[in-house]
Amino acid sequence: MCKKLSVPTITRLCMVFQQCDELLPQGVARISSSQMGKKIGVPAHTIRKDINCLGEVGDTGSGYDVARLKRHLERALGFEKSQKACVVGLGRLGSALMDYEKFQASGFSVVAGFDSSVNRIETIKTQVPVYPAYEMEDVIRREAIEMALLAVPAHVAQATADVLVSCGIRGIVNFAPVVIEVPASQVQVRHMNVINEMRVLSSLMTLGD
Structure with missing residues (x-):
């Protein structure tokens, strides 16, 4: 887990969060780092590195659980508070x-x-x-x-x-x-x-x- 997130990292993570927010109503349950990367124009390894900065998100062998990833980002980035x-x-x-x-x-x-x-x-x-x-x-x-x-x-x-x-x-x-x-x-x-x-x-x- 990273001690301090850079502005580019936070910016990309916010884009990932936005994608999760859009994917859930579409019924998408899981997404790989490669698929997420294509959606926001970022290499898959960068997606994985950014998310890993926030700690463990659970099993990623077959991709990220979209709902779990969204909750994780919500807590880590401070979106729980209005x-x-x-x-x-x-x-x-x-x-x-x-x-x-x-x-x-x-x-x-x-x-x-x-x-x-x-x-x-x-x-x-x-x-x-x-x-x-x-x-x-x-x-x-x-x-x-x-x-x-x-x-x-x-x-x-x-x-x-x-x-x-x-x-x-x-x-x-x-x-x-x-x-x-x-x-x-x-x-x-x-x-x-x-x-x-x-x-x-x-x-x-x-x-x-």
């Missing part, structure tokens, strides 16, 4: 994130939304409570929110991230098209830059020709 999240920036993207139905089913609960525009707050249609940006600290601390989805314009992303960190947020999914800096020892950040992903995809397409 995570409270908030959305900061309620433009088109932020508004869509507010009511994304699969959050709840995946163990994430969006409990608040924030925006600097009072007009936007008054007109947005959502079942999630929304607040002006200046109330972030009070609401985040009161609701014990640890995760934030940041969907603000690039020019205010860093300042908004700084406020979130000061409020006690421990994880940020950054949708702003700019890299934000946070204290690495306190806060984890995932950057979701669509343009950069398209650049990567374009390069892969070009270099693969």
Whole structure:
């Protein structure tokens, strides 16, 4: 069992978990590391190595028991506890994130939304409570929110991230098209830059020709 998991390992294990979540309703009871690897684009030996980092999962001679593997990953990766999240920036993207139905089913609960525009707050249609940006600290601390989805314009992303960190947020999914800096020892950040992903995809397409 590994003492500390790297970010790439955690990322792959989350992909394995997602596959287990999709396979069970299809009636798939067992899956080999080779089959799993093909599904997520990772070599079979890497799949086995990653899963072994979490300890024994049971007999793997004829593949992994999908239900058992899912439970094992759920415990090891901390998915048993529901995570409270908030959305900061309620433009088109932020508004869509507010009511994304699969959050709840995946163990994430969006409990608040924030925006600097009072007009936007008054007109947005959502079942999630929304607040002006200046109330972030009070609401985040009161609701014990640890995760934030940041969907603000690039020019205010860093300042908004700084406020979130000061409020006690421990994880940020950054949708702003700019890299934000946070204290690495306190806060984890995932950057979701669509343009950069398209650049990567374009390069892969070009270099693969």
